[in-house]
Structure formats: structure tokens, C-alpha cells
Amino acid sequence: MTTTTLNKTAGSVLLAHTQCATATITVGSAVDVSTKLGPATAYVKMGRTIANALTNNVRFRIDGSAKTSGNDEWAPLYEWQSANGSTAASKTTLNDAACDAGDTSFTLTSATGFTAGDLVYLRETGTPANSEWCRAKSTSSNTLSLEEALTRGHTNGIDVTDLAEVFAIPFDVSGQVRVRLVVDTASAASGQTVDCIAWLVTADSANTA
Known part of the structure; x- marks a missing residue:
């Protein structure tokens, strides 16, 4: 063989x-x-x-x-x-000053419109290459839990968008x-x-x- x-x-x-x-x-x-x-x-x-x-x-x-x-x-x-x-997306900002690589959740200013299974985009404008795509596992209040850990840490206040x-x-x-x-x-x-x-x-x- x-x-x-x-x-x-x-x-x-x-x-x-x-x-x-x-x-x-x-x-x-x-x-x-x-x-x-x-x-x-x-x-x-x-x-x-x-x-x-x-x-x-x-x-x-x-x-x-x-x-x-x-x-x-x-x-x-x-x-x-x-x-x-x-289709209109949901957009908010990151409200988590300790959002680090390896985290499996982070806090948003508002999680309204974000649902389990959403592919979420964290947009870094200072260093665009540090932007990241991640998939939502669940939401609780304004906390978004992820299917897998973040690859990079992210700047507090950056835009976060679903879809x-x-x-x-x-x-x-x-x-x-x-x-x-x-x-x-x-x-x-x-x-x-x-x-x-x-x-x-x-x-x-x-x-x-």
C-alpha cells in the first residue's frame, strides 16, 4: 500500500x-x-x-x-x-480594558443584537493588522463568550461588529x-x-x- x-x-x-x-x-x-x-x-x-x-x-x-x-x-x-x-449589522464598542490574547470572553458597551453563532469583527484602527475575527458562543448581559480563545489582545474602545x-x-x-x-x-x-x-x-x- x-x-x-x-x-x-x-x-x-x-x-x-x-x-x-x-x-x-x-x-x-x-x-x-x-x-x-x-x-x-x-x-x-x-x-x-x-x-x-x-x-x-x-x-x-x-x-x-x-x-x-x-x-x-x-x-x-x-x-x-x-x-x-x-442586512443591517449590530455595532458597539469594546468595554474591556483587560482584553488579552487567550481570553474566552470580553465585555461590550452593549451586546444588543449579538447572538450565539455570530462571527464578530474586532476592528483595530491604530494597527489594522491586529484586528480579529471570532465566533460568539453565548451572551450574558454585555459579556460575549467565545467558541475559542482570542489570538490577540485588543484596545479598549475599538469598534465591534457582528455579521x-x-x-x-x-x-x-x-x-x-x-x-x-x-x-x-x-x-x-x-x-x-x-x-x-x-x-x-x-x-x-x-x-x-
Whole structure:
């Protein structure tokens, strides 16, 4: 009996943490996949920055290219849109001066509208890369308990919003030389932004034993 093991590259940046303004097209980094095998997965996260509903959902697109350069060589591989962008979110602020990495709960100024199962976005504007997505397990008064511990500590008073979204998009890179992510907020309402970040996992080689 033989066993095949894939060697992978984890966490290639498709899009650094970016505040995607309304009525813009945000183009992520082109990632070289010329030496990669077939299977890959893009992990895309979106956080709401305001409570108001967007006029339309945010659109996402993964592009592939047959060439190592040229802006005219991109073609769409996969397209989708957010599920909750056109629904009003709940927004409050963190009211917990001791919110640290490893905590499994934190206190909000108001937990109204936050429910178990919500994907919650803690938005750090001072150092945006320190923002975090976490999933609510339960609420009690203004305390939000989490399914898993926080990865990072957070600044007291930052905005906290529900209805965040995360997507895992599997696709094939065997026919691509490079890939990229595009975030399209062109049809969202004026003045409304979302924050997005995206990573790519690819297979580099396969060992058979």
C-alpha cells in the first residue's frame, strides 16, 4: 500500500488587511503559482465597519493568469458575493480594558443584537493588522463568550461588529501561473466600507512512499 503526502505552502498573502472603500475595486497581490500542484484554497474574511446595511452585497473574484506579467492577462476563475452585506449589522464598542490574547470572553458597551453563532469583527484602527475575527458562543448581559480563545489582545474602545463573514474557496491552480483576489465594492452605498483579508494555501509537491 502506498501513501501520498502533499507538501504545502500556508499563508501566502492574497490581500493584506485592507479597508475597502465604497465604490472601489481593491486588487490583491498577485501570487506566483507556477510551481504549485492542482489543489489550492483561498481563505477570505470580511468585517463590517458600520451598522448600516450596504445597498448591495460585496462582490469577490479570484483571477488566474496564463502569463507571469501583464494586467491584460487575467481571467476570472471563481466569483461570489457576501451573504449579509445588505442586512443591517449590530455595532458597539469594546468595554474591556483587560482584553488579552487567550481570553474566552470580553465585555461590550452593549451586546444588543449579538447572538450565539455570530462571527464578530474586532476592528483595530491604530494597527489594522491586529484586528480579529471570532465566533460568539453565548451572551450574558454585555459579556460575549467565545467558541475559542482570542489570538490577540485588543484596545479598549475599538469598534465591534457582528455579521462578519469568512469564505474558504477551493480551486485548481494547475492551469495557472499566478492568481489574485479582487474585492468589488462598486455597488455599495456611498461612505460605507468593509475590511478584508485573504490568504492562500497551495500544494508544492507530493511524496509517495
